[in-house]
Each structure stands twice: as structure tokens, then as C-alpha cells.
Amino acid sequence: MTRYLLTKLIEAFIAIWGVVTIVFFVSRILGDPAVLLVPVGAGQQEIDNLRTALGLDRPLLEQYFQSLFSMLKGDFGISFQHTRPALDVVLERMPATASLAGLALLFGTLIGAAAGAIAALMRGTVAELIVMVAALLGQATPTFWLGIMLILLFSVELGLLPTGGSGTWLHYILPGLTLSVFVSASIARLLRSSLLDIMREDYVRTARSKGLMPRTVFFWHIARNALIPVVTMIGIIAGELLGGSVVIETVFAWPGVGRVIVQGIQAQDFPVIQAGVTLVAAIFVFVNLLVDLLYGVLDPRIRRG
Amino acid sequence: MKSFLSALLRSRAGLFGFVLVMLFVAGAILAPYLGLASPIRSSLTSRMVAPTWTGLFSPGAHPLGTDELGRDILSRILYGSRTTLLIAAGAVILGGAVGTLLGIIAGYYRGIVDRILMRVVDIQLALPLMLLALLVVAAVGASTQNLVIVLALTSWLRYARIIRGQVLALREREFILSAHAIGAGTWRIMIKHLLPNVMTPVLVIATLELARIIIMDAALSFLGLGVQPPSPSWGRMLADGRVYITTAWWIVTFPGLAILLTVLSVNLLGDWLRDYFDPKLRTAR
Numbered sequence: 001m002t003r004y005l006l007t008k009l010i011e012a013f014i015a016i017w018g019v020v021t022i023v024f025f026v027s028r029i030l031g032d033p034a035v036l037l038v039p040v041g042a043g044q045q046e047i048d049n050l051r052t053a054l055g056l057d058r059p060l061l062e063q064y065f066q067s068l069f070s071m072l073k074g075d076f077g078i079s080f081q082h083t084r085p086a087l088d089v090v091l092e093r094m095p096a097t098a099s100l101a102g103l104a105l106l107f108g109t110l111i112g113a114a115a116g117a118i119a120a121l122m123r124g125t126v127a128e129l130i131v132m133v134a135a136l137l138g139q140a141t142p143t144f145w146l147g148i149m150l151i152l153l154f155s156v157e158l159g160l161l162p163t164g165g166s167g168t169w170l171h172y173i174l175p176g177l178t179l180s181v182f183v184s185a186s187i188a189r190l191l192r193s194s195l196l197d198i199m200r201e202d203y204v205r206t207a208r209s210k211g212l213m214p215r216t217v218f219f220w221h222i223a224r225n226a227l228i229p230v231v232t233m234i235g236i237i238a239g240e241l242l243g244g245s246v247v248i249e250t251v252f253a254w255p256g257v258g259r260v261i262v263q264g265i266q267a268q269d270f271p272v273i274q275a276g277v278t279l280v281a282a283i284f285v286f287v288n289l290l291v292d293l294l295y296g297v298l299d300p301r302i303r304r305g
Numbered sequence: 306m307k308s309f310l311s312a313l314l315r316s317r318a319g320l321f322g323f324v325l326v327m328l329f330v331a332g333a334i335l336a337p338y339l340g341l342a343s344p345i346r347s348s349l350t351s352r353m354v355a356p357t358w359t360g361l362f363s364p365g366a367h368p369l370g371t372d373e374l375g376r377d378i379l380s381r382i383l384y385g386s387r388t389t390l391l392i393a394a395g396a397v398i399l400g401g402a403v404g405t406l407l408g409i410i411a412g413y414y415r416g417i418v419d420r421i422l423m424r425v426v427d428i429q430l431a432l433p434l435m436l437l438a439l440l441v442v443a444a445v446g447a448s449t450q451n452l453v454i455v456l457a458l459t460s461w462l463r464y465a466r467i468i469r470g471q472v473l474a475l476r477e478r479e480f481i482l483s484a485h486a487i488g489a490g491t492w493r494i495m496i497k498h499l500l501p502n503v504m505t506p507v508l509v510i511a512t513l514e515l516a517r518i519i520i521m522d523a524a525l526s527f528l529g530l531g532v533q534p535p536s537p538s539w540g541r542m543l544a545d546g547r548v549y550i551t552t553a554w555w556i557v558t559f560p561g562l563a564i565l566l567t568v569l570s571v572n573l574l575g576d577w578l579r580d581y582f583d584p585k586l587r588t589a590r
Contacts, residue, residue, distance in 0.1 A: 015428045022437060029444040140569035142520050144527050145561030148547055152558075156551050243433030247524050251547075261436070262528060265443045277440060280433055288431040 008292050012285045019281040020071060020274075024064055027270045032056070071278065077271035081264075086271030090257055090279055096166060097249070097256035101241040103176045108183025109234060115184065116191030117223075120199070131188060138185025143244065147178040147251040164253035175252045183237055190233050194226040201225075228298050235291030239284045312581055319581075322573025329567055333386040341380035342367075345535040348375035353553040370555040372546060378555065382563045385537040389567075392449060392532075393518045396456035401511050403457065404464025405503065409495050411465065412472025419469065426462040434459040435521065442530045449532060452525070456518050464510050471503045505582045512575035516568045523564050539564050 034050045051057045055066065070077070076086040119131040154174060155163040162171055198204065199222055207217045245258030253259075257276055264272035313319050348371075356370040356378075369378040411419040438455050445451050475481060476499070484494050525531050526540030534541065539560045546556030 011424065011428055012431065014424075015431045018428060019432060019437070023440065026440050026444045136569065136572065137565075140516070140565050140572055142523055142561065142564050142568070144524060145543060145557075145564060148543065148550065148557055149561065152550055152554055156554075239431075239433060240435070243435040244524075246436060246439060247527060250528060262439075265440065273440065277433075277436055280436060284433045285431045 004296060005293065008289055012289050015285045016278070016282055020068065020278055021064075023274050023277045024067060027268075027273050028060065028063075030265070030268050030270070030273075067274070071274075076275035076278070079264075079272045080269045081267050081272070086269075086275040087279075089272055090260060090275045093255060093257045093260050094279070096254060097242070097245050097258060100172065100175055100179070100248075100254065100256065101238065101245065103172060104179030104183055104241060105234070105238055107176065108180040108237075109187055111180065112184030112187025113191055113230070116188040117195065119188065119192040120195035123196070131192070135185040135188045138181045139189070141181070143178055143182050144247045144251050146181060147175065147248060150174050150178060151251075164251070166255055171252075175248055175254055178251075179241060179248060183241070186233060186237060187230060191226060191230050194229050195222060198222050198226045224298075228295065231294055231298060232291055235288055238287045242280050242284055245280075309581070313577070316577050318573050319577030322570045322575075322577060325566060325570030326574055329386060329570070330390065332383050333390045336380075336383040336387060339383070341383065342377035344376060344381045344384040344537045346376065351375040353549065353556070355553070356555050369559045370553070372542070372556045373549055373553070378542075378559055381537040381542060382539070382560055385539045385542065385560070386563065386567070388449070388532050388536055388538050389519060389522060392452050392456065392522050393515055395449075395453035396460060396518050396522075397511050397515050399453060400457035400460030400514065401464055401507060404461035405468050405500070405507050407461065408465040408468025409472050409499050409503065412469040413476055413491075413495055413499065415473070422465065423469070426466050429462050435524065438521065439525065439528065439530060442525055447525070447530045447533060452522065452531070456521060459521065460514050460518060463514060464507060467506055467510060468503050471506055472499055475499055475502055509575065509579045509582060512571060512578055516571040516575065519564065519568055519571070 032051075034047050034054060034056055038046050038050055048057075055063060058066075067077070074087060076090075078084065079086040079089050082089050115131045115135070119128045122128050151163050151174060154161045161174055162168075165171060204217060204221050207221045208214075212221075242257075245254075245256055246262050247258070248254070249256045249259040250262060257280060261273060261276040261280075263269075264276060313323060351367070351371050352375040353373055354367050354371040354375075356368060357366065367377050367379070369382070371377055372381070407422055411422040438459055441455050441458075442451060445455075481494060481498055484498050489498070522531065523538075523540035523543075526538040527544045529541070529544065531538045531540050542560040543557055546553070546560070549556055
């Protein structure tokens with residue numbers, strides 16, 4: 001277990017280092033921030049002065065190691081747009097993104113798990129068909145379009161809910177619903193097929209034949225094992241929710257990290273891009289690490305193997 | 306081939322997916338010959354015309370309405386499918402080729418090559434690919450070529466991991482051992498003997514990847530990082546039409562439906578292919 005844990009930890013660090021490296025070099029391709037920052041009509045002299053002040057005239061590798069070192073200390077530089085520390089700009093947007101993703105993950109998983117279990121337990125019935133068709137549609141629907149359609153129905157036509165922004169709990173309903181559909185569709189399909197696989201195992205037949213209550217067999221022998229792939233899936237989905245936040249936050253004008261990153265890319269605000277992508281990636285990697293560990297707990301073969 | 310077709314005909318979901326995919330491909334290829342209105346020429350006199358089904362075959366008909374510049378939406382969707390399918394197919398082929406090759410190399414050589422490659426796969430799997438794709442496309446520019454490369458980069462690892470597992474099992478089989486015995490070279494074994502035997506899983510992954518890539522491409526172009534105007538793209542149509550949501554619902558509704566139907570049909574086909582080729586999974590249905 002220690003070795004497994006250690007490998008995963010090292011991998012996590014390499015992953016974050018990789019992101020930081022990609023983000024650093026890619027944002028240097030994006031353009032020269034000095035040109036954007038000087039007032040209109042400023043001469044070359046002023047641009048050069050600013051480049052020196054920002055350290056942009058030094059060799060690229062030196063800048064790279066310099067920023068790696070600062071990032072270790074939590075210093076991502078000053079945002080060009082907001083003229084205050086980039087990490088602060090991103091961190092204060094984090095609660096909005098995290099609460100939305102958490103809400104969608106919670107409700108999506110609950111609905112998806114219930115639907116998946118119903119589909120597996122009621123094989124061949126209309127209930128299974130409905131669940132499976134709904135899940136297929138849910139998986140094929142682009143979240144950003146679903147969001148727009150929900151706005152069209154609930155905000156434009158019925159006038160019940162706000163079209164975007166944040167503030168009250170009403171603002172959570174449409175983006176939360178949109179993301180939950182995506183989450184529950186994946187969970188329902190996976191749990192159903194995983195349950196059906198496990199139900200055919202010999203040890204399930206053994207458990208039944210020795211006279212255990214159906215409920216005991218379901219929860220202790222079937223569900224426990226069927227949940228292993230679902231846990232992995234939840235980790236992957238949590239990551240996709242964070243990475244996909246750029247799209248859904250644009251649709252609902254949600255003041256989260258994804259939106260601030262998109263705005264940063266448009267304004268070529270390197271420090272904000274770096275801080276935002278690094279933060280999201282770090283959380284992403286951390287969630288994956290957590291999933292790997294949980295996986296080890298649920299499936300002892302992995303721990304010992 | 307015959308049993309493949311008869312199995313396809315017996316599966317309602319698989320057949321539905323197959324027929325729809327074929328329709329989309331045909332629509333994309335035949336778009337210039339269908340006598341449609343121009344997808345890029347705007348017409349100020351027919352801005353935001355609602356969908357009408359009367360006189361469907363007359364020259365000025367707009368069955369799906371027109372957008373804010375008076376361009377026919379049906380025509381834009383069909384022309385947009387050309388770009389989408391071109392980029393998605395390019396990315397699937399590139400990502401599939403690279404991933405399959407690396408998977409075969411990792412599984413065949415094992416040892417240090419395998420360990421390094423699989424670590425890279427593990428690490429890349431733990432990254433927010435959508436976010437990185439967004440960043441890279443913003444930096445290098447959203448040309449068709451760049452989009453294909455970036456989307457392929459998010460895709461290769463899924464092939465590499467599964468194909469490696471297949472090759473690990475295959476390399477101990479008698480026909481590979483006898484190929485060794487008659488002195489076949491490494492490349493010959495990899496290309497002539499291993500590659501044909503992993504083509505079915507490659508096909509299955511490719512179909513499911515196609516669906517994922519179509520959505521990712523649409524999301525990128527929704528954020529303004531797809532093929533640039535005036536070329537129509539589905540994601541861009543959604544982004545532009547969103548502004549007119551209160552007055553013209555059709556502008557934003559139909560391109561999204563096109564994405565949904567395409568992804569749904571590709572997914573159905575992919576699920577069916579997986580069940581057909583992998584009997585272990587098929588029994589679960």
C-alpha cells in the first residue's frame with residue numbers, strides 16, 4: 001500500500017509540474033503582454049521599459065525557472081487586468097465553481113445511481129427502457145446547448161428562473177440541473193452494466209443459495225463490488241466538471257474560475273491563466289489521487305498487487 | 306461480413322445509429338449538390354425568418370428558418386457538418402494511429418519503454434484536457450490543422466492503454482512465436498502480425514472517441530476557438546444565436562439538435578460495435 005501510495009503521489013506531482021510547464025510556454029506563445037498594457041500611442045521605449053519591469057526581456061528558460069520557483073511559494077504574479085495578485089483573483093472565484101460542481105456531482109450521482117439500480121433490477125421492463133433511453137440522450141447532449149435550451153424554456157418562455165448570474169439559490173437551479181443531467185447519465189449507464197455483470201458472479205449465487213436475505217445479498221455482495229467502477233467514474237466526472245466549467249460558466253454568466261480563465265485568455269492575462277489552470281489542474285489531480293486511494297480501499301487486490 | 310450485417314440488422318439501436326451516421330456522412334458530402342441556399346451569403350431582407358414547412362421545395366424555402374444575417378440555417382448546419390466531420394475524422398485517425406502504434410510498441414517491447422509510456426498515459430489522464438486544449442488552441446490559433454492536432458493529442462492515450470493490454474496477451478501466442486522462429490523482423494511482426502489483430506478494439510475505441518471529439522470540437526468553437534467565420538460551425542452558430550434567444554429560438558435550437566443527433570448516432574453505433582466484437586460485454590445487454 002505504501003508503495004502504491006508513493007507512486008501515485010509522485011505521479012500527481014509530475015502531472016502538476018507538467019501542467020505548469022505547458023501553461024508557461026503556451027502562454028508565452030499567446031502574445032506579448034507589454035504591448036497590451038501600455039497606453040494607446042505609447043512608443044517603443046515605453047514598451048521596452050515595461051518589458052524590463054515585468055521581467056519579460058530575460059531569457060525564456062530563466063523566466064521559466066523563476067516562475068516555477070515563485071509558484072512554489074504561491075506567487076503567480078500580478079494580474080494585468082485586475083492589478084492585484086492573480087492567485088487571489090482566481091481563489092475568490094473558486095467557491096462559485098466548487099459549489100456548483102459539488103451540487104451537480106451530489107444530485108447527479110444520487111439520481112444516476114437510483115436510475116442505474118432500477119434499470120438493472122427491473123431488467124426487460126418499460127422502466128429499464130426509459131432509463132436507458134434517457135441516459136443515452138443525456139450523454140449525447142452537449143451541456144452548453146442543454147443549458148441554453150433550459151434558459152429558453154424556464155427563463156424566456158416561462159419567466160420562472162434567472163437567465164444567468166449568481167446571487168440567490170434560484171441561480172443554482174439551471175446550471176446545476178444542466179450539469180446533473182450529464183453526471184447522472186454517465187453514472188446510470190455504468191452502474192447498470194456493472195450491476196448486471198456482478199449479479200451473474202458465482203459468489204452471488206452462493207450467497208443467495210445459502211439463504212441470505214435478498215437485501216443483504218444486494219448491498220453486501222452486489223452493490224459493494226459494482227460501486228468500484230462507479231467510484232472511478234465519479235473521479236473522472238469531477239475532473240470533467242471542473243475542466244468543463246469554462247463552457248457552462250460562459251453559458252450562465254457564472255462568476256467562477258472557468259469564466260475568469262476564458263476572460264484571461266481573451267485579455268492575454270498570463271498570471272491569471274497560469275494561476276487558474278494550475279489551480280484547476282491541482283484540484284483535478286488531487287481528486288484523481290483520492291479516487292485511486294479509495295479504489296485501493298474498495299478493492300484489496302489493488303492494494304496488495 | 307455477412308454475419309456482421311445480419312447482426313446489425315437485428316439490433317434496432319445499432320441499425321438506427323448506423324443509418325443516422327450514414328445519413329450525416331452523405332449530407333456532409335453531398336451538401337454542395339443539394340441546391341441549398343448559400344451558407345455564408347447574408348440577406349438583409351430575410352433576417353430571422355421563422356421555420357416554415359409550406360412550399361418546402363421552392364427555392365426560397367427555409368425549413369429551419371434563417372439566422373440574424375438572413376442565412377439559411379439548414380444550409381449552415383449541413384455545411385457545418387463538413388467542417389465538424391473533417392476535423393473529428395482527422396483527429397480520430399491521427400490520434401488512433403499514434404495511440405495504436407505506441408500501444409503496440411509498449412506492449413511488444415515491455416520493460417522501460419512500456420513503463421515510461423504508461424506513466425505518461427496515467428499522468429495525462431489526470432489532467433483537465435478540455436482546459437489545456439482550450440489554452441493551446443488559443444495560443445497556436447484555431448486553424449483546421451491545429452484543431453485536428455490538439456484534439457488528437459487528447460485522444461491517443463485511450464488507444465495506447467487498451468492496445469498495449471491486447472498486445473501483451475498476443476505476443477505470447479503461437480503465431481507470433483512462429484513468426485519470430487522464421488526470423489521475421491520486429492517491424493514486420495508489429496505491422497503484419499500484431500496490428501491486424503488489434504484492429505477491432507481500435508475500431509470500437511475510434512467510434513466512441515469520435516463522439517467525444519465532436520462534442521469537444523463544438524465546445525471549443527462555442528467559445529470562439531473553432532474554425533473561423535464565415536465558415537459555418539455548429540458551436541459557433543450556438544454562440545452567435547444565443548444572443549437572439551428571446552426573439553428567434555430556432556437559431557440556437559437546431560445546431561444543437563444536429564450535435565445531439567450526430568453524437569447519439571455515433572454512440573449507438575459504437576456501443577453496438579463493442580457489444581458485437583466483445584462477447585464478454587455483449588451478455589450484459
